[in-house]
Amino acid sequence: MEIKVLDTTLRDGEQTPAVSLMKNDKLRIASKLDEIGVNYIEAGSAITSEGERDSIKAITSEGLNAEILSFSRPIQKDIDYCIECDVDAVNLVVSTSDLHIKDKLKTTHEKLLEMSNNAIEYCKDHGLIVELSAEDASRTGLDFLEDVFSQGIQTGADRICFCDTVGVLTPSKSYKIFSRLSKLDAPLSVHCHNDFGLAVSNTIAAIEGGAQELHATVNGIGERAGNTSLEEIVTSLYVLFGDEFQTSVKTQELNSISKLVSRLTGVYLSPNKAIVGENAFAHESGIHSDGVIKNAKTYEPITPELVGHKRKFIVGKHVGNKGLNTKLLDLGITVNEEQLKCIFDEVKVLGDRGKTISDVDLQAIAYNVLDIHKEDKIKLVDVNVVSGNKIMPTASVKLNIAGEEKLEASVGIGPVDAAINAVNKALTEFSDIELVEYHVDAITGGTDALIDVIVKLKRGDKIISARGTRPDIINASVESYISGINRLIGE
Numbered sequence: 001m002e003i004k005v006l007d008t009t010l011r012d013g014e015q016t017p018a019v020s021l022m023k024n025d026k027l028r029i030a031s032k033l034d035e036i037g038v039n040y041i042e043a044g045s046a047i048t049s050e051g052e053r054d055s056i057k058a059i060t061s062e063g064l065n066a067e068i069l070s071f072s073r074p075i076q077k078d079i080d081y082c083i084e085c086d087v088d089a090v091n092l093v094v095s096t097s098d099l100h101i102k103d104k105l106k107t108t109h110e111k112l113l114e115m116s117n118n119a120i121e122y123c124k125d126h127g128l129i130v131e132l133s134a135e136d137a138s139r140t141g142l143d144f145l146e147d148v149f150s151q152g153i154q155t156g157a158d159r160i161c162f163c164d165t166v167g168v169l170t171p172s173k174s175y176k177i178f179s180r181l182s183k184l185d186a187p188l189s190v191h192c193h194n195d196f197g198l199a200v201s202n203t204i205a206a207i208e209g210g211a212q213e214l215h216a217t218v219n220g221i222g223e224r225a226g227n228t229s230l231e232e233i234v235t236s237l238y239v240l241f242g243d244e245f246q247t248s249v250k251t252q253e254l255n256s257i258s259k260l261v262s263r264l265t266g267v268y269l270s271p272n273k274a275i276v277g278e279n280a281f282a283h284e285s286g287i288h289s290d291g292v293i294k295n296a297k298t299y300e301p302i303t304p305e306l307v308g309h310k311r312k313f314i315v316g317k318h319v320g321n322k323g324l325n326t327k328l329l330d331l332g333i334t335v336n337e338e339q340l341k342c343i344f345d346e347v348k349v350l351g352d353r354g355k356t357i358s359d360v361d362l363q364a365i366a367y368n369v370l371d372i373h374k375e376d377k378i379k380l381v382d383v384n385v386v387s388g389n390k391i392m393p394t395a396s397v398k399l400n401i402a403g404e405e406k407l408e409a410s411v412g413i414g415p416v417d418a419a420i421n422a423v424n425k426a427l428t429e430f431s432d433i434e435l436v437e438y439h440v441d442a443i444t445g446g447t448d449a450l451i452d453v454i455v456k457l458k459r460g461d462k463i464i465s466a467r468g469t470r471p472d473i474i475n476a477s478v479e480s481y482i483s484g485i486n487r488l489i490g491e
């Protein structure tokens, strides 16, 4: 059976505290959602603001395949704004619990039913598809809820949706409720929140109970603890239920849309996030790494390729010999048994001190063991920089190149640029080396932080990374740069 997917990243997801998306960002996310095969996209809430309407209009005029919806209360003014935005459908949200009806809306069951039906009629008169959503449905009496839905369907609602607005369903309750409501005469949808970490489980139980549509957001972002996560629910249905419940979402694109949304919203993922977290396919433990290398199925329920992710072997204190050797080979470093043991011992010592070892750290340890640095052709003797707000940053650098000292000076956009330019001037014979990436991190918080610079250098088709860590950004930059060049020319 095909389960339809409504993505509400741009509406419920945007209600994540401190998230506000610009028009172009919303359009990019909507286009990507469409591309990966989501059926319905809730683009926003038209009543919110002029800017929100601009974004929704940009999405509706994009000619996407997906049905585009706007959130709307059962109020004519809200619906008029939806019409103005040219959406295909409205997510007509009617509060149904006593708590909402009495305390929030200060009205009665009868008046609420009337409001809901009038709004549906108005929407249908204006050619809109209506998904009638019952807000706080999980704290609403089922008989009243059934009244709201069945009257709504009679009035013309095309689909109905049960919202667990505060995330209080459990899987067994969800299954029971959906088994009953799915007998009504319209496709039934499920909208879950993750307050108890149960959003995906409750959504699955609802589908087993008869729901034909699910609501989700990319990375599970949304109010409070968020919503059902798109990548988790889509992958669960695909892998754990196979033919029983399918969606049209392309799983291979899930990691890339997750990264896009995380970048544009500034909401970063915890590393252990299912499916798309940094560690979702990372292995550290020796026994696990060894198993995965022999047959990935031993410790991975799905392949990273299925969701567009990558497998990683992390080096830490649990690393085994085989995992470490594979990692070193990945980095282009071949070692003999004795060298491997030395590197292994050093990694264990660092691991016991609580440090995880990055690729660059491991490279440094390995090169030390292999004694590559002894043969460093280029050594930094001295670096001086003058910088200020009125003068062009100027640097002088003294290098020892194979025993001979060379002094050069240069200017630059900033002090780091000036220093690197001076190094380049002293090293014209290696002008085919290209800096492809320069990354700075302040390891601790204050202005006295340790500065960690990582550079990636390229010569021909060979790329290496090198690191410099110093309290001074100029020293850290020059050191990492020279160490990278030594490595490139030394091999």
Ligand code: MN
Pocket (backbone or CB within 6 Å): 012, 165, 191, 193
């Ligand atoms: Mn919600």
